[in-house]
Amino acid sequence: MTKIQNNLIPYNKYFIDSGKFFIDADKFTEVKIPEHFTLIDSDTGEALDDFKKSILQITYLSHKIYIGTVKRTLKQGTIDKVLIYFPAKIAGSEYFHGIRKHHIIEVLEFLKQKGYLLYENVNDIYKNIFVKDLDLKKDYCLSESDRAEIRDHQKKSRENFNGIPEYFHLFDNKKQGLGICTYTRERATIAKPFIKFYDKSYELKTRKNDEFFKSLPVELQTEVNDNFIYRFEYTLKDKTFFNKFGISNRLEEVNEVLQEKWSEIGRKLLEMNFQPKVRKPKDMSKLGIKESVLCLCFLDDIQRGLSVYQIKQKYLVCAKTKMQKSRARVLFDKIYYNTGIEHNEEIQEEYFKLEKWDKLFGFI
Helix, strand or coil, X not given: CCCCCCCCCCCCCEEEEEEEEEEEHHHCCEECCCHHHEEECCCCCHHHCCHHHCCEEEEECCEEEEEEEEEEEECXXXXXXXXXXXXXXXXXXXXXXXCCHHHXXXXXXXXXXXXXXXXXXXXXXXXXXXXXXXEEEEEEEECHHHHHHHHHHHHHHHHHCCCXXXXXXXXXXXXXXXXXXXXXXXXXXXXXXXXXXXXXXXXXXXXXXXXXHHHCCHHHHHHHHHCEEEEEEEEECCHHHHHHCCCCXXXXXXXXXXXXXXXXXXXXXXXXXXXXXXXXXXXXXXXXXXXXXXXXXXXXXXXXXXXXXXXHHHHHHHCCCHHHHHHXXXXXXXXXXXXXXXXXXXXXXXXXXXXXXXXXXXXX
């Protein structure tokens, strides 16, 4: 049973975990970032993937912020921008609530105090911040008894992944803990989006984050220790993502996006990775009686509101061996094209167990 302590962690809600924040240099009265901390930007932002190696690092509270200048050469001239990056860890005890407006303001005022960025009005600067590589996260409060089912769900997610298998990563080891991810943050596209599920409780207590974890209030440490906190993350890489989902990449407007919209985007990105891509079967011969019944079942499931993803789950649950799974996929494709599936109580029980997690995490 989960042990929640005074709502210290806002479960089941999306928050900004990190981002690259860009401001036109001419919005400042003066920019005093050393010239060798300048990066060359591209429209996609991919030129900035290794930016931590050549950007100015400044210790701030319990973590670091990274700043630099970005130059982009266009036909009509050169655009100069200031880049600021930091994760939600700079928020300390508010870490789980993500990056909010007051954190941005505090960072800007800190950089002014240090003499790197000079300006008249901090709110004017805030209104002119745009974002790339925006990471959204949602935390789920689970218990240790759920861990075995999560492992099963992750294995089924690998079977459902519709991309090239090498782009799906399942990990369960001492270094990373338990989790899955698709593609990479650095080269994510709308067709190949980065998403990640992982054991946040474990990750916070690794050697890499041990100092940060111990800096948190004791009550918050206790909540993390007492629960299996499972995190879902996705990345909106660049402006093409924001345009695709009908939201602005201006930070002021990003902070006004409703939870329902972040959930909708999360579901769509999951669909991109896991919604079945059905291939037309080679064998289009006349259906036998069993296959005809399966088609009727398929229609019934669709009419009851099941998604194609859910229907395919039934096929994969029925299959236990590698050969059976291969045949199950072929059968699913055939029934899908002829528009089906039969099931018994044992299969239903396993299916609904998986469905519970699919619904919680937004797969369906």
